[in-house]
Amino acid sequence: MTRVLSAVAWPYTNGPRHIGHVAGFGVPSDVFSRFMRMAGHDVLMVSGTDEHGTPILVLADNEGVAPRELVDKYNQVIVDDLCGLGLSYDLFTRTTTGNHYSVVQEMFETCRRNGYMVEKTTQTAISPSTGRTLPDRYIEGTCPICKYAEARGDQCDNCGNQLDATELINPRSKINGETPEFTDTQHWFLDLPALAEALAEWLDQREATGLWRPNVIKFSQNILKEIRPRAMTRDIDWGIPVPGWEDQPTKRLYVWFDAVIGYLSASIEWARRLAEKEGTSPDKWREWWNDSETESYYFMGKDNIVFHSQIWPAELLAYNGQGDKGGDPGTFGTLNLPTEVVSSEFLTFGDSQFSTSRGNVIYVGDFLARYGPDALRYYICAAGPETSDAAFTWADFVTRNNSELVAGWGNLVNRTATMVAKSFGEIPAAGPLEEVDEQVLATVRDGFASVGGLIEKHRLRAAVAEAMRVVGEVNKYLTVTEPYKMKDESQRERLATVLHVATQCVSDCNTLLAPFLPHAANKVHAVLGGEGELMPMPRVEQVDELEPGNGAGHTSYSIITGEYSSTPAWESRPVVAGTKIEKPTPVFTKLDPSIIEEELSR
Numbered sequence: 001m002t003r004v005l006s007a008v009a010w011p012y013t014n015g016p017r018h019i020g021h022v023a024g025f026g027v028p029s030d031v032f033s034r035f036m037r038m039a040g041h042d043v044l045m046v047s048g049t050d051e052h053g054t055p056i057l058v059l060a061d062n063e064g065v066a067p068r069e070l071v072d073k074y075n076q077v078i079v080d081d082l083c084g085l086g087l088s089y090d091l092f093t094r095t096t097t098g099n100h101y102s103v104v105q106e107m108f109e110t111c112r113r114n115g116y117m118v119e120k121t122t123q124t125a126i127s128p129s130t131g132r133t134l135p136d137r138y139i140e141g142t143c144p145i146c147k148y149a150e151a152r153g154d155q156c157d158n159c160g161n162q163l164d165a166t167e168l169i170n171p172r173s174k175i176n177g178e179t180p181e182f183t184d185t186q187h188w189f190l191d192l193p194a195l196a197e198a199l200a201e202w203l204d205q206r207e208a209t210g211l212w213r214p215n216v217i218k219f220s221q222n223i224l225k226e227i228r229p230r231a232m233t234r235d236i237d238w239g240i241p242v243p244g245w246e247d248q249p250t251k252r253l254y255v256w257f258d259a260v261i262g263y264l265s266a267s268i269e270w271a272r273r274l275a276e277k278e279g280t281s282p283d284k285w286r287e288w289w290n291d292s293e294t295e296s297y298y299f300m301g302k303d304n305i306v307f308h309s310q311i312w313p314a315e316l317l318a319y320n321g322q323g324d325k326g327g328d329p330g331t332f333g334t335l336n337l338p339t340e341v342v343s344s345e346f347l348t349f350g351d352s353q354f355s356t357s358r359g360n361v362i363y364v365g366d367f368l369a370r371y372g373p374d375a376l377r378y379y380i381c382a383a384g385p386e387t388s389d390a391a392f393t394w395a396d397f398v399t400r401n402n403s404e405l406v407a408g409w410g411n412l413v414n415r416t417a418t419m420v421a422k423s424f425g426e427i428p429a430a431g432p433l434e435e436v437d438e439q440v441l442a443t444v445r446d447g448f449a450s451v452g453g454l455i456e457k458h459r460l461r462a463a464v465a466e467a468m469r470v471v472g473e474v475n476k477y478l479t480v481t482e483p484y485k486m487k488d489e490s491q492r493e494r495l496a497t498v499l500h501v502a503t504q505c506v507s508d509c510n511t512l513l514a515p516f517l518p519h520a521a522n523k524v525h526a527v528l529g530g531e532g533e534l535m536p537m538p539r540v541e542q543v544d545e546l547e548p549g550n551g552a553g554h555t556s557y558s559i560i561t562g563e564y565s566s567t568p569a570w571e572s573r574p575v576v577a578g579t580k581i582e583k584p585t586p587v588f589t590k591l592d593p594s595i596i597e598e599e600l601s602r
Contacts, residue, residue, distance in 0.1 A: 001040055002293070003041070003043075003044070003287055003288055003291065004036050004041045004043045005263075005267070005289075005296035006029050006043060006046070006297055006299070007296060007299070007338070008026070009025035009047065009304055010047055010049060010262050011025070012053075013056065013071040013074040013078065014055050014056060014074065015356060016074065016081065016363045016365055017078055017363070018363050019347065019364055019392065020301075020346065020349070022380070023347035023380045023390075024299075024346070024347070025299045025344075026082060026085060026087055027376075027380040027381060028342065028458065028460055029299035029342075031381060031455060031460055031516055032297065032456075032458065034514065034535065035455045035456070035515040035570065036456075038515065038567055038569060039570045040569065040570075042287075043090075044090050044267060044270065045088060046089065046091050046093075046262075046266035046270060047089060047092050048091075048092050048093035049074070049075045049078055049092075050259045050262070051075065051094055051552075052239040052252070053236075054132075054134070054138060054236055054238075057238050058175060076558055079092065079540055079559070081364040081368065082364075083539065083540050083560050084365070085364060085373050086373050086377070087538060090270055090561060091559060092560035093266050093269055094557060095262055096554065097269065097545060097546070097547070098545055098547025098548065098550030099269045099272065099550075099551075100240075100261075100262060100266075100551065101240050101241075102265075102550060103261060103332075104240050105241075105243050107261050107330075108232070108242070108253060109330070110318075110327075110330030111315060111318040111319055112243075114319070114321050114326070115326075115327060116191045116314075116325060116327070117188045117189065117191070117232065117318075118191050119186060119189075120188075120189050120229070122189075122231060123166050123183065123185070124187075126180060126182070127176075127181075128181050133235040133236055134165075134175070134180050135153070136152060136154035136164075136165050138153070138173060139152065139168065139172070139180060140172055140174050141153075141171040143168070144163075144167050144168070144169055145159055145161050145163075151163060153165030153168060160306075161226050162227070162228065165182075166182055185235055188231070188232050189230060189231050189232065190318065191325075192227045192228060192229055192314055193227055193229065194323045194324040196224055197323075198323050198324075199313055199314060199317065200221070202317075203224070203309070204221075206338075206339075211340050212340055212341065213343065215302075215387065216302075216309070216341055216342075216343045220305060220306075220310065223306055223309075223310055231254060233252065234251070234253070234254050235251065236250065236251075237249055237250045238252065239252030239254075240252060241253075256307055256311060259307075260307055260315065263312075271283065271284040273543065289335050291336075294336055295339040296337075296338050296340075297339060298338050298341050299342050299344075300342075300344075301346060302343050302344065304343070305341065313337050316335050320334045340458075345388050345390070346389045346390075347380070347385045347390055347392055348392065349361070349392055350392070371589075374405070374520045375401050375405065375588075375589075375591075377516060378405055381463075381464040381516045382461060382465065382468075383396065384460065384461065394595070395596050398591045398593055398596055401590075401591050402590050404468060405588045406588045406590045408471055409468065409520075409587075410587050410588040412474055412506060413527060414586055416478070416499070416502045418583060418584060419483055420502075420503060421581045421584070422583070424496065424581075425580065426529075426580050427499075427528075427576065427579045427581060428496035428497075428499055429578075430497045431493040431496060432497070434497075436480060437497065437501045440473060440477040440501065441501060441504065441505065443474075444505045444508045444572070445508070445572055447467065447470040447509075448508075448511075448512065448571060450466050451463050451466050451470075451512050454466060470512060471509050471513075474509060481498045483502070500575070503575050503581075504572075507528055507572075508573075510524040510534070511570070514534065518537065519537075520588065521534050521535045522534050522535055523587045527581075527584045527587065528575070528581065529579035529581050535568070536562055536567055537562065538561065538562040539560070540560055541559055543556060543557065543558075
C-alpha cells in the first residue's frame with residue numbers, strides 16, 4: 001500500500017464552472033483517485049474554492065455586493081456541481097477559512113525567516129479612473145519578447161515567459177481599456193533565483209522518472225531559464241493579511257501564493273475535522289506530507305503549470321530551507337514536493353475557447369441537470385484534452401453517448417440481465433465451461449491489468465477505450481453463443497452456464513468502468529442484485545469554522561467530503577448463484593439527435 005495525495009486545482013469563485021474546467025482538473029483526478037483506492041492505496045483527495053484576488057473585487061462591484069457575499073454564493077454553486085459530478089473529495093474546502101489563513105501565514109513567515117522573501121520597492125499599476133490597484137492579470141499588452149499582442153502582466157501565454165506589467169508594450173486595463181498609471185510601492189518578493197538550482201535538480205529528477213507528460217516537463221524546465229524574483233504581496237484589501245504588515249490594511253498576500261498552499265491547508269483541516277469526529281490525531285495529515293514515500297499528484301489545466309511546477313515547489317523548497325540560502329523547516333516539518341504535475345490541455349467549444357463573456361459556455365450544473373453525470377464523465381474520459389486540445393461538439397457528444405455508452409455498455413448490461421431474469425429469475429449456477437467461456441473470462445480478467453496500468457499513467461482515453469474493448473468482447477461472446485436461441489430443455493444447463501459467465505463478465509466490466517462511471521456502477525450493481533452502493537459517493541456537509549477569530553469571518557460553510565473505505569477492490573469478484581435478478585430498466589438514456597440543434601440554439 002502506498003499513501004497517495006491527490007491535489008486537485010482550486011476552482012476560482014468568480015462564477016459557476018463550465019465543462020472545460022472539470023475536463024482539466026475534476027474528472028481526471030477523480031478517476032485516478034477512485035482507481036487508486038480500489039487498488040488498495042491510502043488516498044487523500046483535497047481541494048477547495050480559491051476566493052481571493054482583484055477579480056473577486058471587480059465582480060463584486062459589478063454585482064453590487066460585498067466580496068464575501070459573492071464568494072459565498074459561488075462557493076455553494078461550485079460545491080453542489082462538483083458533488084453532483086461525483087468527485088470523491090476527502091475534503092473540498094475554501095481559502096477564506098481561519099485554518100487556511102493560519103497555514104499560509106506560517107508558510108510565509110518561515111520562507112521569510114529562511115531568507116527567501118526579499119522586500120523591494122517596485123511599481124504597481126493603478127487605474128486612473130478608480131484609483132484601485134490593477135493586478136498583473138488585469139493588464140494586457142504586447143509581449144516584449146515574442147510580440148504576442150495579448151500578453152498578461154505576469155506572463156505571456158504564447159512564449160511562456162514570466163513578465164512584469166511595466167515591461168508590456170502599450171499596456172491597457174482589461175477592465176475598461178484605459179492605460180494604467182504606475183507608482184512606487186513596497187512588496188515582498190519570493191527569491192526564485194536563490195531556489196533555481198534546487199528547482200532544476202528536482203525537475204531533472206522528475207524527468208528521469210519518465211512519469212511526467214513531455215509537454216509539461218519541457219515547459220517547466222524552459223521557464224527556469226528566465227527565472228527572477230516574483231512579488232508575493234499585492235496592494236489590495238481582499239486577501240490574507242501580510243505578517244508584519246498588519247497595520248497596512250491595503251497590503252495582502254498574492255492570491256497565487258495563498259491558493260497553492262491550499263493543498264497543505266486542506267490536508268490539515270481534514271485531519272483536524274477527522275480528529276474532532278473520530279478521535280484520531282490532528283497531525284494525521286503529516287503521513288501525506290512528511291513521509292518521503294508518499295506520492296503526490298497535482299491535477300490542473302495547462303494554464304496553471306507555472307504555479308505548480310515553479311511557484312509551489314519554490315515555496316516548499318524555501319519553507320524546507322533547501323535553496324541556496326539554506327534554512328530550517330517551520331512547524332510543518334520538511335514538506336514533500338510533487339511526484340507529478342498532471343496537466344491537461346484545453347477542452348474547447350468547437351473551434352473556440354470556452355468563454356463566459358462571449359457566451360461560449362456550458363456550465364456544469366446545466367449539463368448535469370439535462371444529461372446527468374455519467375454522460376459527461378464518459379465524454380471527458382473518452383475524448384478529453386490529455387496531451388492536446390480537444391474540441392467538444394454536441395454532435396460528437398450525442399454520438400458517443402448513443403453508440404458507445406448506450407449501444408455498447410448499456411446494451412450488454414440490459415440484454416444479460418433481461419435474459420437471466422426471463423430464464424431463471426436469479427443468477428444460475430454454471431455447468432462445465434467450454435473454451436469460448438474460458439476465453440471471454442480470461443479477456444475480462446486481463447482487463448484489470450491493462451485498464452489499471454493505463455489509469456496509473458493518467459492515460460484515461462486509452463484506459464476507457466480498453467475497458468470498452470473488453471465490453472465489446474463480451475457482447476461478441478453473447479452473439480457467438482446465442483443464449484437467446486436456447487429454448488429446449490436439453491439446452492438448459494448450457495444456457496445456465498452461458499448466462500452465469502455473461503453475468504460474471506458484466507460484473508467485472510462494471511468494476512473496470514467504476515472509476516470512470518461511479519453513478520452507473522451503482523445502478524449496474526443494483527441490476528445484478530447487489531445491495532447498497534458499490535462505489536461510495538461524496539456528500540455536502542455544513543461545518544463550523546475551526547478558527548472563527550481568523551479568516552474572512554465565516555461561522556460555518558459547506559464542504560464536500562465522503563467515506564470511501566467501502567470502495568471495492570480492483571479485482572474480479574465471483575457472482576453468487578441464486579442472487580435474484582429482476583427485469584432491468586435501461587442504465588443509460590439514448591439521446592435524440594434533435595438535441596444538437598436545441599443546444600446550438602440556446
